[in-house]
Amino acid sequence: MTGFPETRGSLVAAMTSDDRRERARAFETLAGAYWRPVYTYVRFRFGRTHDEAADLTQDFFAKLAEDSLLARFDPKRARLRTYLRLVVDGLVANDVKAARRLKRGGGNRILSLDFEAVRREAEEARREGELSPEDLFEKEWVRSVFSLAVERLRDRYAASGHEKRFGLFSAFDLEEIVWSAHPRPSYQDLALRFGTTAVDVTNQLAAARRDFRGIVLEVLRELTVSDAEFRLEARALLGIEPAS
Amino acid sequence: MRLGDAALARLREAVRAPDLSGTPYRLVGPIGAGGMGAVFDVRDERLGRHVALKVVDVPLDGEAPAEELLREARVLAGLEHPGLVPVHDAGRLVDGRAFYAMKLVKGDRLDAHLARVPHLPERLRLFLRVCEPVAFAHAQGILHGDLKPSNVMVGSFGEVLVLDWGLARAFAAPGGETTARGAIGTPGFMAPEQFSGGAVDARADVFGLGALLDASLRVAPASPRPNALAAIVARATAEDRNGRYPDVASLAADVARLLDGERVEAHAEGAVERALRLLRRHRVAVGLVLAYLAVRGLFIFFRR
Numbered sequence: 001m002t003g004f005p006e007t008r009g010s011l012v013a014a015m016t017s018d019d020r021r022e023r024a025r026a027f028e029t030l031a032g033a034y035w036r037p038v039y040t041y042v043r044f045r046f047g048r049t050h051d052e053a054a055d056l057t058q059d060f061f062a063k064l065a066e067d068s069l070l071a072r073f074d075p076k077r078a079r080l081r082t083y084l085r086l087v088v089d090g091l092v093a094n095d096v097k098a099a100r101r102l103k104r105g106g107g108n109r110i111l112s113l114d115f116e117a118v119r120r121e122a123e124e125a126r127r128e129g130e131l132s133p134e135d136l137f138e139k140e141w142v143r144s145v146f147s148l149a150v151e152r153l154r155d156r157y158a159a160s161g162h163e164k165r166f167g168l169f170s171a172f173d174l175e176e177i178v179w180s181a182h183p184r185p186s187y188q189d190l191a192l193r194f195g196t197t198a199v200d201v202t203n204q205l206a207a208a209r210r211d212f213r214g215i216v217l218e219v220l221r222e223l224t225v226s227d228a229e230f231r232l233e234a235r236a237l238l239g240i241e242p243a244s
Numbered sequence: 245m246r247l248g249d250a251a252l253a254r255l256r257e258a259v260r261a262p263d264l265s266g267t268p269y270r271l272v273g274p275i276g277a278g279g280m281g282a283v284f285d286v287r288d289e290r291l292g293r294h295v296a297l298k299v300v301d302v303p304l305d306g307e308a309p310a311e312e313l314l315r316e317a318r319v320l321a322g323l324e325h326p327g328l329v330p331v332h333d334a335g336r337l338v339d340g341r342a343f344y345a346m347k348l349v350k351g352d353r354l355d356a357h358l359a360r361v362p363h364l365p366e367r368l369r370l371f372l373r374v375c376e377p378v379a380f381a382h383a384q385g386i387l388h389g390d391l392k393p394s395n396v397m398v399g400s401f402g403e404v405l406v407l408d409w410g411l412a413r414a415f416a417a418p419g420g421e422t423t424a425r426g427a428i429g430t431p432g433f434m435a436p437e438q439f440s441g442g443a444v445d446a447r448a449d450v451f452g453l454g455a456l457l458d459a460s461l462r463v464a465p466a467s468p469r470p471n472a473l474a475a476i477v478a479r480a481t482a483e484d485r486n487g488r489y490p491d492v493a494s495l496a497a498d499v500a501r502l503l504d505g506e507r508v509e510a511h512a513e514g515a516v517e518r519a520l521r522l523l524r525r526h527r528v529a530v531g532l533v534l535a536y537l538a539v540r541g542l543f544i545f546f547r548r
Contacts, residue, residue: 146252147245147247173251203265206263206265214339237259
């Protein structure tokens with residue numbers, strides 16, 4: 001993909017880097033991938049209120065930033081996301097909330113996160129399905145990985161002057177209303193809407209999906225520690241289920 | 245940004261699908277997943293036919309799974325036999341994933357098919373047809389390495405195909421050996437020497453076939469297993485490979501003898517067992533003799 005940065009290494013390694021900016025970037029991505037799963041999990045696994053879950057999510061990331069939690073992660077024993085979920089279990093079980101909030105200055109938040117938005121979505125997801133808290137954690141994690149990838153695709157296309165390509169991708173693959181209530185637009189519909197040809201739509205969408213796939217793998221590469229874990233997660237996200 | 249459920253499902257589908265740009269193939273749908281990749285039903289627009297496209301999961305140049313997939317394609321392409329799926333094409337997709345295209349076979353996996361085959365002789369005849377392509381591959385110096393019911397397909401026209409040659413390896417047949425690639429295979433179907441990563445030869449596949457035969461006989465509705473058949477399974481799956489049949493042909497020959505009512509090599513039968521076997525084998529002749537004797541007896545009786 002022209003003009004795209006090279007794939008970055010594991011965030012776990014970046015979190016222990018001497019470069020402050022590198023650490024900050026790694027933390028931002030890690031938080032982007034995990035804050036929704038952690039919030040949802042704390043709410044429904046431990047029956048915490050919205051405010052408590054929001055506080056504990058902040059506590060979790062404060063602990064992640066301060067402690068050597070990630071340095072202790074052993075990829076031979078578990079996936080990173082399983083490890084982090086167990087860290088949440090420990091955090092809630094030990095109920096270190098008060099001490100940590102005090103340490104941060106009486107409940108100061110280290111991350112600016114829109115908990116109100118995720119509150120409604122999480123409650124709806126819980127009502128609609130019979131998913132266990134662990135499954136909800138996994139589902140929210142997958143959603144976060146794909147959401148991060150869409151944001152990166154959008155930013156990179158904006159930087160490289162491919163806004164139309166992102167527009168087509170968004171109209172065909174992202175617009176909820178289009179394909180929850182109506183059939184998806186045909187390539188001809190999109191060609192009329194974007195002032196191009198159906199052949200161009202075909203090519204642009206193929207390129208966008210190819211780039212998107214590459215970015216999903218890039219995000220996964222960052223969120224995993226070993227090749228084996230990366231492959232496992234890639235199969236979980238990109239592989240198909242065996243036929244029944 | 246937070247994606248909704250519908251958008252998430254759509255994107256997952258989009259990234260799972262192989263990028264077929266620049267190929268003559270058009271995606272029809274997924275078929276299933278194997279050890280290292282997924283298989284899709286695609287239409288070859290050049291020739292107007294459907295083929296199965298096996299694609300490795302993750303597109304990483306130089307990584308082992310891509311090489312393994314292409315190696316599997318080469319192995320299969322080098323083996324032309326009615327019991328093996330022909331390979332049409334191989335290479336890399338624009339998304340970097342390795343692929344190969346092969347004949348699309350419609351049918352059932354052996355274990356599913358056997359549920360509709362209640363009679364023992366029919367099951368044994370199916371087993372003999374599984375042995376054929378394996379013996380053929382051995383003659384070409386190739387071991388399968390992962391023989392099990394789910395790697396055998398019975399097509400809608402009764403064709404029996406041995407699939408998934410992803411763990412196949414070359415060995416210098418006959419009597420040659422190769423080194424097992426670690427404990428790769430399926431527990432329960434993997435020979436002990438293969439499990440331990442030692443040297444393997446044709447007898448590793450004899451073990452796999454014996455385990456496959458054993459599993460085939462257990463599929464419900466299972467019929468009683470004669471002693472001779474139990475002995476064949478035991479010999480094929482012996483812990484020590486020196487105790488097994490030396491090759492697939494010997495195993496198949498013993499099963500064929502059982503089907504024909506002859507004495508099998510793996511089993512030392514007693515006098516009663518032998519008599520019963522001979523009775524079963526020559527039941528027509530025995531029946532005719534008995535009928536003759538009965539008629540003759542009646543004739544003598546009424547002459548008095």
